[in-house]
Amino acid sequence: MFEHLSIQLIMGQLLIGLINGSFYAMLSLGLAIIFGLMNVVNFAHGAQYMLGAFAAWFLLTTFGVSYWGALVIAPIMVAIFGLIMERLILRPIQHLDHLYSLLATYAAVLIIEGLMRQQFGSSGMPYAPPLRGGVNLGFMFLPWYRLWVVLFSLLVCIGTWMLIERTKLGAYLRAATEKPDIVEAFGINVPRMISLTYAFGVGLAGLSGVLAAPIYQVSPSMGSNLMIVIFAVVVIGGMGSIVGAVLTGYLIGVVEGLTKVFYPEAANLVIFVIMIIVLVLRPNGLTSGRGTST
Amino acid sequence: MNRLLLIGLLLIVAIAAPFFVYPVLLMTVLCFVIFASSFNLLLGYAGLLCFGHAMFFGTAAYITGYVLKTTPISIEIAILGGALFSAAIGYGVALVSVRRSGIQFAMITLAISQFIYFVLLQSEFTGGEDGMQRIPRNDLFGVIDVADNNAYYYVVLAFAVAAVALVYRIVHSPYGEVLKAIRDNEPRVESLGFRPERYKVLAITLSAGLAGLGGALKATVFQFATLTDVSWTVSGEVILMTLMGGLGTLVGPMVGAGLVIWMNDELSQFGEWSLIAQGAILLLVIIFFRRGVVGEVQNLVRLVRSR
Amino acid sequence: MNSDANAAPLLQVKDLRAWYNESQALHGMNFDVRPGELVTLIGRNGAGKSTTLRSIMGIVRKRTGSICYEDEELIGKRTFQIARKGIAYCPEERAIFSLLNVGENLTLPPVLRQGGVPDSELLKQFPNLRERRKSRGTLLSGGEQQMLAIARILRTGSQFLLLDEPSEGLAPVVVKEIGQLILRLKAQGYTILLVEQNLQFARLVADRHIVIEHGAVVDTLSAEELVSDMGRVKNYLGV
Numbered sequence: 137m138f139e140h141l142s143i144q145l146i147m148g149q150l151l152i153g154l155i156n157g158s159f160y161a162m163l164s165l166g167l168a169i170i171f172g173l174m175n176v177v178n179f180a181h182g183a184q185y186m187l188g189a190f191a192a193w194f195l196l197t198t199f200g201v202s203y204w205g206a207l208v209i210a211p212i213m214v215a216i217f218g219l220i221m222e223r224l225i226l227r228p229i230q231h232l233d234h235l236y237s238l239l240a241t242y243a244a245v246l247i248i249e250g251l252m253r254q255q256f257g258s259s260g261m262p263y264a265p266p267l268r269g270g271v272n273l274g275f276m277f278l279p280w281y282r283l284w285v286v287l288f289s290l291l292v293c294i295g296t297w298m299l300i301e302r303t304k305l306g307a308y309l310r311a312a313t314e315k316p317d318i319v320e321a322f323g324i325n326v327p328r329m330i331s332l333t334y335a336f337g338v339g340l341a342g343l344s345g346v347l348a349a350p351i352y353q354v355s356p357s358m359g360s361n362l363m364i365v366i367f368a369v370v371v372i373g374g375m376g377s378i379v380g381a382v383l384t385g386y387l388i389g390v391v392e393g394l395t396k397v398f399y400p401e402a403a404n405l406v407i408f409v410i411m412i413i414v415l416v417l418r419p420n421g422l423t424s425g426r427g428t429s430t
Numbered sequence: 431m432n433r434l435l436l437i438g439l440l441l442i443v444a445i446a447a448p449f450f451v452y453p454v455l456l457m458t459v460l461c462f463v464i465f466a467s468s469f470n471l472l473l474g475y476a477g478l479l480c481f482g483h484a485m486f487f488g489t490a491a492y493i494t495g496y497v498l499k500t501t502p503i504s505i506e507i508a509i510l511g512g513a514l515f516s517a518a519i520g521y522g523v524a525l526v527s528v529r530r531s532g533i534q535f536a537m538i539t540l541a542i543s544q545f546i547y548f549v550l551l552q553s554e555f556t557g558g559e560d561g562m563q564r565i566p567r568n569d570l571f572g573v574i575d576v577a578d579n580n581a582y583y584y585v586v587l588a589f590a591v592a593a594v595a596l597v598y599r600i601v602h603s604p605y606g607e608v609l610k611a612i613r614d615n616e617p618r619v620e621s622l623g624f625r626p627e628r629y630k631v632l633a634i635t636l637s638a639g640l641a642g643l644g645g646a647l648k649a650t651v652f653q654f655a656t657l658t659d660v661s662w663t664v665s666g667e668v669i670l671m672t673l674m675g676g677l678g679t680l681v682g683p684m685v686g687a688g689l690v691i692w693m694n695d696e697l698s699q700f701g702e703w704s705l706i707a708q709g710a711i712l713l714l715v716i717i718f719f720r721r722g723v724v725g726e727v728q729n730l731v732r733l734v735r736s737r
Numbered sequence: 738m739n740s741d742a743n744a745a746p747l748l749q750v751k752d753l754r755a756w757y758n759e760s761q762a763l764h765g766m767n768f769d770v771r772p773g774e775l776v777t778l779i780g781r782n783g784a785g786k787s788t789t790l791r792s793i794m795g796i797v798r799k800r801t802g803s804i805c806y807e808d809e810e811l812i813g814k815r816t817f818q819i820a821r822k823g824i825a826y827c828p829e830e831r832a833i834f835s836l837l838n839v840g841e842n843l844t845l846p847p848v849l850r851q852g853g854v855p856d857s858e859l860l861k862q863f864p865n866l867r868e869r870r871k872s873r874g875t876l877l878s879g880g881e882q883q884m885l886a887i888a889r890i891l892r893t894g895s896q897f898l899l900l901d902e903p904s905e906g907l908a909p910v911v912v913k914e915i916g917q918l919i920l921r922l923k924a925q926g927y928t929i930l931l932v933e934q935n936l937q938f939a940r941l942v943a944d945r946h947i948v949i950e951h952g953a954v955v956d957t958l959s960a961e962e963l964v965s966d967m968g969r970v971k972n973y974l975g976v
Contacts, residue, residue, distance in 0.1 A: 246709025
């Protein structure tokens with residue numbers, strides 16, 4: 137029944153899966169960091185990813201800033217946008233039920249995406265890959281840019297993990313995730329830490345957006361459907377668990393890619409099916425996850 | 431006495447309304463009144479934020495539409511069938527998600543609604559991207575012709591009144607009291623020997639059924655069903671309606687549904703601005719007016735009276 | 738260094754009222770602490786002892802009245818600003834971070850001012866913490882956790898310590914150790930406000946005892962009075 141399968145097809149889909157997985161991993165990483173410290177589910181993560189892609193596109197078309205320049209500048213721009221968002225809409229409601237912050241960031245998505253569509257239309261804008269060509273592996277052709285995306289995102293994820301687990305700054309973050317009051321009582325400016333952490337997570341989303349610009353079309357709605365997938369990934373990986381988020385991200389990407397080979401009709405659904413299976417098997421969630429322990 | 435008078439007055443207005451306002455618009459509002467009331471039952475009284483409520487709304491629209499297109503079953507049964515189908519989905523959703531924390535419940539319901547969106551997109555019977563067209567309005571009770579919008583308005587009105595009355599009954603029943611207690615302090619309710627999960631599962635099922643009723647009616651009003659009805663934008667719209675009108679108040683969702691439908695209607699020619707406005711209003715409501723229109727008015731009245 | 742009854746108070750609390758959400762926990766507290774003094778807050782469970790410390794630190798944010806530290810008003814300031822004035826807080830639940838190892842737990846509080854105990858000195862003073870630097874903070878025994886919780890705040894250089902029930906839930910041997918540590922800190926010149934339920938423990942270390950009931954100060958006893966008039970205190974505590 138699978139005689140149409142070839143090694144090329146499988147490897148090709150595996151690569152696409154790995155690339156999608158890279159984005160899932162980076163986005164759920166940022167989401168998990170933000171959730172861990174702030175208990176905020178940042179619905180705007182997808183929109184901020186889109187803004188990263190747009191920033192790269194805008195920098196290129198308006199100022200002629202190359203992809204490599206944009207890789208540095210665009211995430212900073214998006215992070216600054218995140219800082220403003222945190223001040224204006226998250227801080228005023230931080231003492232309320234966390235459902236409100238979810239809803240507030242959702243409202244922000246409506247505004248951001250609406251304004252972008254109003255300005256740039258719904259159709260996608262192309263962004264030429266900075267690395268052309270690729271290498272023929274015999275069984276498949278691997279474009280350099282895709283290889284770069286996979287490696288770079290891996291680097292970002294590992295780097296972020298090291299930053300959190302192995303540095304003083306990371307120790308502050310881990311401690312504040314557990315008991316923010318006590319950390320603040322040590323004289324650490326926790327409110328500023330919250331702002332910066334949010335900006336960092338948002339910056340990660342912006343960075344993913346820049347990486348995505350040459351692969352997917354740059355369009356105002358590029359983040360919204362992705363967002364829901366990321367939610368599923370985070371639910372599967374355990375809320376607020378950084379390692380769980382990253383691993384699940386890659387895994388889900390690969391599974392999705394393979395599903396496209398074996399049962400293409402279900403490719404859209406497989407992530408959600410996995411989520412539902414996880415929910416059935418673990419109705420109470422992972423009890424050992426970061427941020428869920430008290 | 432005052433309250434009865436008010437309800438009577440409202441009913442008279444509702445009955446006379448189609449003589450002054452385009453009935454399809456009125457029916458749309460009524461469908462969303464039911465939808466928003468169902469959402470409010472869940473968030474306002476049980477504290478559960480279902481971020482994918484459109485899945486119940488839209489699925490019922492398709493099911494009812496399909497039944498009407500393929501069978502001669504009378505319209506009211508097709509509508510109830512759609513609602514029942516959504517209630518069944520709601521029961522399933524509740525079983526897998528109810529034990530997760532509130533914020534996860536929101537994310538999970540959103541993800542499941544996206545799952546259902548894709549299922550409906552790929553199913554043959556729904557017509558995929560094109561949606562389901564030309565849904566007939568079979569005769570009411572098998573005998574009464576309701577093809578005319580002015581006539582059909584009263585059918586929709588009857589359903590809406592029944593739905594709101596049902597929500598009222600639920601909220602003011604002993605069951606509703608327990609539900610509110612769970613919302614306010616779940617561990618306490620549990621320590622009193624109740625099993626909060628069961629109450630929540632029932633609330634989700636009921637709410638899903640009511641949302642389905644709204645969707646089923648909408649399919650018969652417009653005589654088509656589309657993927658938009660299942661999309662997260664509609665899930666977001668019902669959140670806006672409920673919060674803007676007044677969370678946890680009976681009248682709030684009605685006011686909210688009316689305001690949002692009216693606003694969409696007014697802004698429809700301005701393209702994206704309608705969504706932008708929705709976002710801006712939702713944000714303002716969340717940050718400054720969490721009581722919503724009805725809640726703020728009630729608060730004002732209370733303040734004036736206490737003077 | 739002994740406290741001087743005539744010295745200007747280091748901390749002066751006047752008519753302090755505090756709320757958890759809508760419920761009022763403190764109903765007008767008045768007391769002061771002089772430099773170098775070791776004062777205990779005693780009272781029944783729920784009397785408002787811990788809330789007093791949390792209000793001073795600004796962790797309980799809804800509060801009125803006045804909390805003056807070195808002639809500066811603390812009400813209206815954020816917790817981290819209060820800490821930077823030189824007040825260190827060791828909470829009741831010890832607050833050892835499970836996501837941090839012992840070494841990270843110990844060095845988490847930043848050095849805020851001169852006079853902080855350097856890390857090398859801390860490890861010398863608390864040798865068993867040194868041995869277990871790499872293990873998870875919450876794997877320490879209760880006594881070790883308490884030592885760690887006190888040790889780490891010495892790092893900041895703060896000279897005024899708020900200690901919330903350091904003896905709670907510990908074996909008598911360990912309580913004794915903690916008592917010696919606290920006496921040593923007092924001898925080194927720290928000013929200490931101690932919440933304590935264990936009267937034996939309080940009696941050994943403190944200069945003065947403030948009795949709290951229903952969120953207000955009802956009595957103050959000197960160290961001598963506590964010994965000579967135990968009945969009075971037991972009456973308050975209902976023991």
